[in-house]
Amino acid sequence: MLGVVLAGGLASRLGGVDKASVGFGAGTLLDAVLARFAPQVEALVVNANGDASRFARYALPVVPDDIGGHPGPLAGILSAMDHGAKNGFSHVASVPVDTPFLPGNLVARLKDTAARGGAPIIFAASSAEDGRLLRQPVFGLWPVSLREDLRSSLSTGLSKIVLWADRHGSESVPFPSTDIDPFFNVNSAADLDEAQKLNDSAMY
Structure with missing residues (x-):
């Protein structure tokens, strides 16, 4: 299992900053995501564009999008797939860099569902207030x-994840709601402030 942290977005609602390096807790958003994600996979890569040297301290492979024009997360997933194919991995697990509270059992539950032989692509899902599952x-x-x-x-220009995935078949794994939404993502300055408060409250 190869893990990829998707950090190739434009972060337009955060003023175009590099989300991976945004301060969070005692480190950065990337630090927080790696702390939760790294123990769940056999190896890791970071999908990011631009100067890869900014990730040097992590000693991880950096795989840029191979397709220009910033087509979205699928391009980063493809780059991770290509890296995985070259290095003997059968699957890639993906998480975005702006989700510092991601589930600690994410990959295990996705793998368990895949092992039952259903759909080839497995998504995490959260629960809406009305009980519906919301794919993540x-x-x-x-x-x-x-x-x-x-x-x-x-x-061909397709960039929406669910449209491509549903061509092949996908299944969703529900994750229970907790005091902190495990899929909370930092898209704006207000989101970052809220995430900092949630993180501080969880530590004490």
Whole structure:
């Protein structure tokens, strides 16, 4: 299982800053995500564009989007799939860099569902107030064997995760609500302030 932290977005609602390096807790958003995600996978890569040297202290491979124009998370997932194929991995697990409270059992539960032999692509899901499951498609488990189909689809302009995934079949794994939403993502300065408060409250 290869894990990829998706950090290739434009962060337009945060003023175009590099989300991975945004201060959070005692470190950065990337530090927080890695602390939760790294123990769940056999190896890690960071999907990011631009100067890869800014990640040097992590000693992790950095895989940029191979497709230009910032087509979205699927491009980062494809880059991770290509890296995984070259290094003997059968699956990629993905999480975004702006989710510092991601579940500590995310990958285990996605793998358990995949092992039952249902759909090839597995998503995490949260529960809406009305009881509906809300797919969290950036938190996913992806067979490396689908990478050429994904490459072809991206070349035609398809960029929406669920549209591509549902062509192949997908299944959602519900994660229970807790005091802190495990899928809380930092998209704005207000979100960052809220995440800092949640993090502080959880520590004491």
